[in-house]
Amino acid sequence: GNSDTGDGSAADGTITLGFSQVGAESGWRTANTTSIKEAAAAAGIELKFDDAQQKQENQIKAIRNFIQQKVDVIAFSPVVESGWDTVLKEAKDAGIPVILTDRSVDSADKSLYKSFLGSDFVKEGRLAGEWLVEQTKGASGPVNIVELQGTTGSAPANDRKEGFAKAIAANPNLKIVASQSGDFKRADGKQVMEQFLKANPKIDVLFAHNDDMGLGALEAITAAGKVPGKDITIITIDAVKDGMQALADGKFNFIAECSPLLGPQLMDLAKKVHAGEEVPARIETEETTFTQEQAKEALPNRKY
Amino acid sequence: MSSTSLTTGRTWRPGVPRRHVPVLATLALLLVMYGVGVSQYRAFSNVQVVFNVFIDNGFLLVVAVGMTFVILTGGIDLSVGSVVAMTAMVSASLLRVGLPAGLVLVIALLIGPTLGFLMGCAIHFFEIQPFIATLAGMFFARGMCTFISDASIPITDGFWTAVSQERIGDPRGNFVSISVLIAFAVVLVAAYVLTYTRFGRNVYAIGGNPQSALLMGLPVGRTRIAVYTVSGLCSAVGGILLSFYTLSGAPLIAVGMELDVIAAVVIGGTVLTGGSGYVFGTVLGVLVLGVIQTLITFDGSLNSWWTRIVIGGLLFAFILLQRLIGIRLK
Amino acid sequence: MTGSRPVLTMTGISKTFPGVRALHDVDFRLFPGEVHALMGENGAGKSTLIKVLTGVHAIDEGTVVLDGERVSFSGPMQASACGVSTVYQEVNLCANLSVAENIFIGREPRRFGAIRWGEMRRRARELLARLDLDVDVGSPLGTYSLAVQQMVAIARAIDVRARVLILDEPTSSLDAGEVAQLFRIMRQLRDEGIAILFVTHFLDQVYDIADRITVLRNGALVGEYRTGELPQLSLVEKMIGKELDVLERLDEQQQRTTAVRRDAAPLVDASALGRTGAVAPFSLRIHAGEVVGLAGLLGSGRTEVARLLFGADRADHGTVLIDGGGTQVRHPGQAIARGVGFCSENRRAEGVIPELSVRENMILAMQAARGWLRPIPRRRQDELVDRYVRALSIRPANPDLPVRNLSGGNQQKVLLARWLITEPRLLILDEPTRGIDIGAKTEIQRLVVQLSDDGMAVLFISAELEEVLRLSHRVAVMRDRTMVAQLDNDDTLDADRVMRTIARATSGGEAVR
Amino acid sequence: MNAVADRLRPLTGHRLFWPVLVLVVMLLANAVNRPGFLAIEVKNGHLYGSLVDILRLSAPLMLVALGMTLVIATGGIDLSVGSLCAIAGAIACLHISTAPDQNSPSTVLTAVALAFGAALVLGAWNGVLVAVIGIQPIIATLILMVAGRGLAQLITEGQIITINSGPYRAIGLGHFLTLPLAIFTALAAALLIAALTRRTALGLIIESVGGNAEASRLAGIRSGRVTFLVYVVSAACAAIAGFMMTANVSSADGNAAGLWVELDAILAVVIGGTSLAGGRFSLGGTVLGALIIQTLTTSVYALNISPQTALLFKAVVVIAVCLIQSPAFRARFRRRRGAPTPGPAAARREKEQVPA
Numbered sequence A: 001g002n003s004d005t006g007d008g009s010a011a012d013g014t015i016t017l018g019f020s021q022v023g024a025e026s027g028w029r030t031a032n033t034t035s036i037k038e039a040a041a042a043a044g045i046e047l048k049f050d051d052a053q054q055k056q057e058n059q060i061k062a063i064r065n066f067i068q069q070k071v072d073v074i075a076f077s078p079v080v081e082s083g084w085d086t087v088l089k090e091a092k093d094a095g096i097p098v099i100l101t102d103r104s105v106d107s108a109d110k111s112l113y114k115s116f117l118g119s120d121f122v123k124e125g126r127l128a129g130e131w132l133v134e135q136t137k138g139a140s141g142p143v144n145i146v147e148l149q150g151t152t153g154s155a156p157a158n159d160r161k162e163g164f165a166k167a168i169a170a171n172p173n174l175k176i177v178a179s180q181s182g183d184f185k186r187a188d189g190k191q192v193m194e195q196f197l198k199a200n201p202k203i204d205v206l207f208a209h210n211d212d213m214g215l216g217a218l219e220a221i222t223a224a225g226k227v228p229g230k231d232i233t234i235i236t237i238d239a240v241k242d243g244m245q246a247l248a249d250g251k252f253n254f255i256a257e258c259s260p261l262l263g264p265q266l267m268d269l270a271k272k273v274h275a276g277e278e279v280p281a282r283i284e285t286e287e288t289t290f291t292q293e294q295a296k297e298a299l300p301n302r303k304y
Numbered sequence B: 001m002s003s004t005s006l007t008t009g010r011t012w013r014p015g016v017p018r019r020h021v022p023v024l025a026t027l028a029l030l031l032v033m034y035g036v037g038v039s040q041y042r043a044f045s046n047v048q049v050v051f052n053v054f055i056d057n058g059f060l061l062v063v064a065v066g067m068t069f070v071i072l073t074g075g076i077d078l079s080v081g082s083v084v085a086m087t088a089m090v091s092a093s094l095l096r097v098g099l100p101a102g103l104v105l106v107i108a109l110l111i112g113p114t115l116g117f118l119m120g121c122a123i124h125f126f127e128i129q130p131f132i133a134t135l136a137g138m139f140f141a142r143g144m145c146t147f148i149s150d151a152s153i154p155i156t157d158g159f160w161t162a163v164s165q166e167r168i169g170d171p172r173g174n175f176v177s178i179s180v181l182i183a184f185a186v187v188l189v190a191a192y193v194l195t196y197t198r199f200g201r202n203v204y205a206i207g208g209n210p211q212s213a214l215l216m217g218l219p220v221g222r223t224r225i226a227v228y229t230v231s232g233l234c235s236a237v238g239g240i241l242l243s244f245y246t247l248s249g250a251p252l253i254a255v256g257m258e259l260d261v262i263a264a265v266v267i268g269g270t271v272l273t274g275g276s277g278y279v280f281g282t283v284l285g286v287l288v289l290g291v292i293q294t295l296i297t298f299d300g301s302l303n304s305w306w307t308r309i310v311i312g313g314l315l316f317a318f319i320l321l322q323r324l325i326g327i328r329l330k
Numbered sequence C: 001m002t003g004s005r006p007v008l009t010m011t012g013i014s015k016t017f018p019g020v021r022a023l024h025d026v027d028f029r030l031f032p033g034e035v036h037a038l039m040g041e042n043g044a045g046k047s048t049l050i051k052v053l054t055g056v057h058a059i060d061e062g063t064v065v066l067d068g069e070r071v072s073f074s075g076p077m078q079a080s081a082c083g084v085s086t087v088y089q090e091v092n093l094c095a096n097l098s099v100a101e102n103i104f105i106g107r108e109p110r111r112f113g114a115i116r117w118g119e120m121r122r123r124a125r126e127l128l129a130r131l132d133l134d135v136d137v138g139s140p141l142g143t144y145s146l147a148v149q150q151m152v153a154i155a156r157a158i159d160v161r162a163r164v165l166i167l168d169e170p171t172s173s174l175d176a177g178e179v180a181q182l183f184r185i186m187r188q189l190r191d192e193g194i195a196i197l198f199v200t201h202f203l204d205q206v207y208d209i210a211d212r213i214t215v216l217r218n219g220a221l222v223g224e225y226r227t228g229e230l231p232q233l234s235l236v237e238k239m240i241g242k243e244l245d246v247l248e249r250l251d252e253q254q255q256r257t258t259a260v261r262r263d264a265a266p267l268v269d270a271s272a273l274g275r276t277g278a279v280a281p282f283s284l285r286i287h288a289g290e291v292v293g294l295a296g297l298l299g300s301g302r303t304e305v306a307r308l309l310f311g312a313d314r315a316d317h318g319t320v321l322i323d324g325g326g327t328q329v330r331h332p333g334q335a336i337a338r339g340v341g342f343c344s345e346n347r348r349a350e351g352v353i354p355e356l357s358v359r360e361n362m363i364l365a366m367q368a369a370r371g372w373l374r375p376i377p378r379r380r381q382d383e384l385v386d387r388y389v390r391a392l393s394i395r396p397a398n399p400d401l402p403v404r405n406l407s408g409g410n411q412q413k414v415l416l417a418r419w420l421i422t423e424p425r426l427l428i429l430d431e432p433t434r435g436i437d438i439g440a441k442t443e444i445q446r447l448v449v450q451l452s453d454d455g456m457a458v459l460f461i462s463a464e465l466e467e468v469l470r471l472s473h474r475v476a477v478m479r480d481r482t483m484v485a486q487l488d489n490d491d492t493l494d495a496d497r498v499m500r501t502i503a504r505a506t507s508g509g510e511a512v513r
Numbered sequence D: 001m002n003a004v005a006d007r008l009r010p011l012t013g014h015r016l017f018w019p020v021l022v023l024v025v026m027l028l029a030n031a032v033n034r035p036g037f038l039a040i041e042v043k044n045g046h047l048y049g050s051l052v053d054i055l056r057l058s059a060p061l062m063l064v065a066l067g068m069t070l071v072i073a074t075g076g077i078d079l080s081v082g083s084l085c086a087i088a089g090a091i092a093c094l095h096i097s098t099a100p101d102q103n104s105p106s107t108v109l110t111a112v113a114l115a116f117g118a119a120l121v122l123g124a125w126n127g128v129l130v131a132v133i134g135i136q137p138i139i140a141t142l143i144l145m146v147a148g149r150g151l152a153q154l155i156t157e158g159q160i161i162t163i164n165s166g167p168y169r170a171i172g173l174g175h176f177l178t179l180p181l182a183i184f185t186a187l188a189a190a191l192l193i194a195a196l197t198r199r200t201a202l203g204l205i206i207e208s209v210g211g212n213a214e215a216s217r218l219a220g221i222r223s224g225r226v227t228f229l230v231y232v233v234s235a236a237c238a239a240i241a242g243f244m245m246t247a248n249v250s251s252a253d254g255n256a257a258g259l260w261v262e263l264d265a266i267l268a269v270v271i272g273g274t275s276l277a278g279g280r281f282s283l284g285g286t287v288l289g290a291l292i293i294q295t296l297t298t299s300v301y302a303l304n305i306s307p308q309t310a311l312l313f314k315a316v317v318v319i320a321v322c323l324i325q326s327p328a329f330r331a332r333f334r335r336r337r338g339a340p341t342p343g344p345a346a347a348r349r350e351k352e353q354v355p356a
């Protein structure tokens, strides 16, 4: 049973794509994985999928093994931004083009990868912040905001925090009164929100770095006898199905989308770089934002 | 009466000494596993695949060697993963500030042992259970990481990049990194220390029976503190190797590494209650984990959850076989 | 000898453990070139005196002067560095290390800091040869019997050129030959001017080797005597604190004739029972009310026989029928259910559960037999525990103390009580009198006789041949892991004949039954 | 002064005195920071406040830790509990989510029974590996820790299964006598385990196996059976904890549910005074330990300690708790404050005690 998984570029011209995924830490991530797998099958690309279980070490190992297997294109969603130079150089030396998805790397040497396809976390935070600034334009008194951060030290958490903070700096009335990590999890989001509600008598806005934490917080708010979406304005990021549902139900107020469906775009890119075509160094995923009304419209045909 | 020996001699079975059986069983199984890989995936037989296992697990190996000392005394050190991360973070942040590489190396290599020493003291003088003392150490070191910076810090220092990208290899293009050589050096030194120095033998004695060791007049306290210091030092070296490997310090790197390390040590035949095991076994343990992972990447058809299930399954098959062979040969 | 200055003087030593005053104002002197016996009942404070001397426990009050200098050791390490070499009660070695290492660890021969393994093994072999012990010094100590381990501990202690050598019950698990060998070496060391502190419960050994005796009772000093000036009888009186008729019975050679009805079906019938590598197949029948002694040298396989009968090890051939039922005992639980009890020789590794209280240790076997669903009611526990604490005079008589805080001898009594409580039909006693003081020992011997009179069968293993002969109806002799003979204990049987049987290849006429 | 100390001796000498003290101090620190912390009010007919939160949130941890206590008492360790929580939660939620009527009690009952059964099977698997095959507990349970997470995700297909089932929700959020139901569940489990171990001889047998396995075997105890049993009990506890965790947020997340709960549980057990070496165990101590850990987590949020320093804070508290609990530390501290220093040699000696 010697499966022909070695030297990928067979004569028939099928492309072998080695893809190293961060992990399966959230529904978003799983949707991302599914999208890539389906797109690969549809595009007739042989996919070598590896799950790094949120460890950079594992991703580096996987990339090394892809190089050994002489895949045609390597793509990966970096767990962290820095630390890729060595292994990317090895890929370059082996003549294998690399595409980044979802998160970028901070290499000074931009020739190490062909393109970066993904969302802009800072922008997501900024969009959320800008919407809030717009909504509170008329407010005279201070607006108290609590923030549920993602996993401390992770790129999306850092960037969304930064983007949001920059955007709300426009209005001095907007004040973040408490900010804690909810680890991107529902249970933690709920637990943190419970304490926020007890410690801060007046909370006007909740900004959660992802839908899941927002959904957890929702429960805490209801349990505290407040009405989510009315007493407390809730802004989140991601737009997964449950989040969109909450938005459509009027429990959330605004979601900045972070789309996981970049499979088709990735396959296009892979074909192009394999064919040696020039590709743009930065491709943003098509993303939008949702208000409650937009959510009601969009909900029926959301894929995830 | 004293003319005849009063004791009955034991019949001695020739062959492999019994205490080497577990290690040899592990080695044999490892080879079988590699064989399976080669037969299944064509590129698996490349020499570089083997080298990559070493390149990718060099830091794990160094840390596991330190853990071997601790486990041999019957203790455990949960702080290793965090100390690795902290060392990398500290190096990266100091380099960013512009300190010279040599000085950074020295500072980075001092932090781990110091923390280890403190944990050892807490364990020895205040009789705090190792699990707890080192768990607190783990929280502390990880806390330091995010305290230093909550984003990853790239390393651009010349020395670091040079070491990181140096390839020592044969003409056919197969190569290893400097880290691998360092890891091998650490393994050799550790093996020597454990077999040929008093400190090493005291480690085994304490693992066998700490009370007896005390009554035999061995420096139990000193040795116990020393093993945690050694483990701290190995973690620090591991952290430096990791920073060579990734050329950065990231607050969330090496999360859960302590479990991998403990697993490697135990798979290598070291008994968790202490007193028996070898550094060589630990090397095998690390390789087992490395090869399992390589097999999975080569397969490349597993999705995320099947990856975990298969890792667990392979681990189970391996340990079961190891155990059965061990029983049979005994 | 008496003219010289003492090498060690302890004055006014007191030591209190939570709830127990182990030592109270004890004085002790040790002269160079003497063997000094420290005597006392179980729990009198002998081991504690040794442990406060070497710094294992802190001294509450009192001073220690070694060689004219006041010392206060921080621990055994410092003590041995200052020339006080100690063999503690119970084997305190590391079972996972090799025999050679156990002897030399801490002072291994080295070159450039590297341990010279070959040299170490060579020296270990030499040293053990002096003790007449021929073992593979490279194998782990744990694979050897307790007696071998004890000899290794002694070897470790005598190899250091110490000024003071302390031996806490070193002979408890040795047989006569080993003891003779040890004494030869002790005399040799004494003649070299080394001061030896020796603890034992064997009076004969004391009179054999000791020059001087210090007696402790209940943690207090009774007095210091020259051996020649203290008759055995008064020594015992001083230890026990009252005159005892026990002593007469000690001397009385209680020959036990074959009063047992052997025509009835045997209680235990082992046929061709054996285990490769441990004991050659043997057949043994024990009737109700019969005491069978097992004689043999160190490592001859006595313990292994006991373990096979009890199911502690699984036999790979043969069968055991207990009361006609069952063919194989696969687990101790089964043996216990059929009325067998086994009191292991290795108290520390296989006997007590140190964390648990005296009470819990005592009722453990009975509880295991009843199953966890039927706990023994508290009242019944108290009853049982009280009875045996009194019967075996276990001290301190507080059943809620962790058993690890008891003195060695008292721990042994707790174990014995554990089995007596189960009221077994066959009780296997492997060295039950080890480390037990003279009073309690007689008590136990009397108990064995009484139990067998009441119909209990007993398999009795002891390194003391006299004891075996005194109690047994029949003596099975082991050699080289083979049961070579079973001798009826009639008028013709004496220690000499048993020894000869042990030594000779096959003794004429006495076939293996 | 001395008289007071003497009067307090029986109190301070109690096993659970120091953990209780730690808990009280932590609560007081919170109350000082925010006087409302200890306040309890009635909302919707239920008691509402941080104290109630702590109790409710500590319930799953308490359950897991109770099972863990028994495992640790036999000298083992169970790393797989986190994964077991996730699996149990996932199975239950999956079953409910596919049912036509999520609110029917029978659906919820079957779901819970199914998941519970699966957890028992997995616990038995652990038990077999440790007790029958003789694999070291940490590795034996590591297998399920790794593979179990995968299984949980396999069940949820990597998604978060959201359910909308009143009865199931009640497991985590329901109320009984104005207090969260979860508290009563945990308490009932604690009492049940206490009764099981202390009213029967099971506790004694577990302690003796943990204290000296060989001696226990020779005393006729089937130590294998006991070892097997504790892993099954541990899995059962983890399963119930898994129901609570998932019910708490009405969704099952194969990846996140019960992540790292094993470490917290072990910490709780040890803070409660049970030694990892096996032997004596204290269920009361474990319950307190779980409360302490949850209070610590809640404090981080309530004191609004920044996430960047939260772990440092946790480390400091854990160290402090352990030091206060350590008799050796207290002895040293007392000596330093009390009598003039008797020199370092004396200080050293005190602790090198060995059993006779």
Ligand SMILES: Nc1ncnc2c1ncn2[C@@H]1O[C@H](COP(=O)(O)OP(=O)(O)OP(=O)(O)O)[C@@H](O)[C@H]1O
Residues within 6 Å of the ligand: C017, C018, C020, C021, C022, C040, C041, C042, C043, C044, C045, C046, C047, C048, C049, C089, C395, C396, C404, C405, C406, C407, C408, C409, C410, C435, C437, D353, D354, D355, D356
């Ligand atoms: N670590 C300890 N903690 C509490 N009590 C102890 C401890 N060690 C010894 N004891 C108590 O001190 C007393 C003296 O014990 P010690 O071991 O010195 O007796 P011994 O004379 O050696 O007896 P044996 O002949 O049985 O060995 C006993 O009552 C014992 O219970």
Ligand SMILES: Nc1ncnc2c1ncn2[C@@H]1O[C@H](COP(=O)(O)OP(=O)(O)OP(=O)(O)O)[C@@H](O)[C@H]1O
Residues within 6 Å of the ligand: B007, B008, B009, B010, C134, C135, C136, C143, C144, C145, C146, C147, C148, C173, C296, C297, C298, C299, C300, C301, C302, C303, C304, C305, C345, C463
């Ligand atoms: N002189 C020796 N050389 C090698 N092994 C020995 C020796 N003596 C005992 N052993 C080992 O010790 C173990 C125990 O032997 P066993 O218990 O049968 O001895 P025993 O007759 O009970 O004598 P004792 O209890 O006095 O040691 C055996 O496994 C045997 O291998």
Ligand SMILES: [Mg+2]
Residues within 6 Å of the ligand: C046, C047, C048, C089, C168, C407, C408, C409
């Ligand atoms: Mg004693």
Ligand SMILES: [Mg+2]
Residues within 6 Å of the ligand: C145, C302, C303, C304, C345, C430
């Ligand atoms: Mg024996």
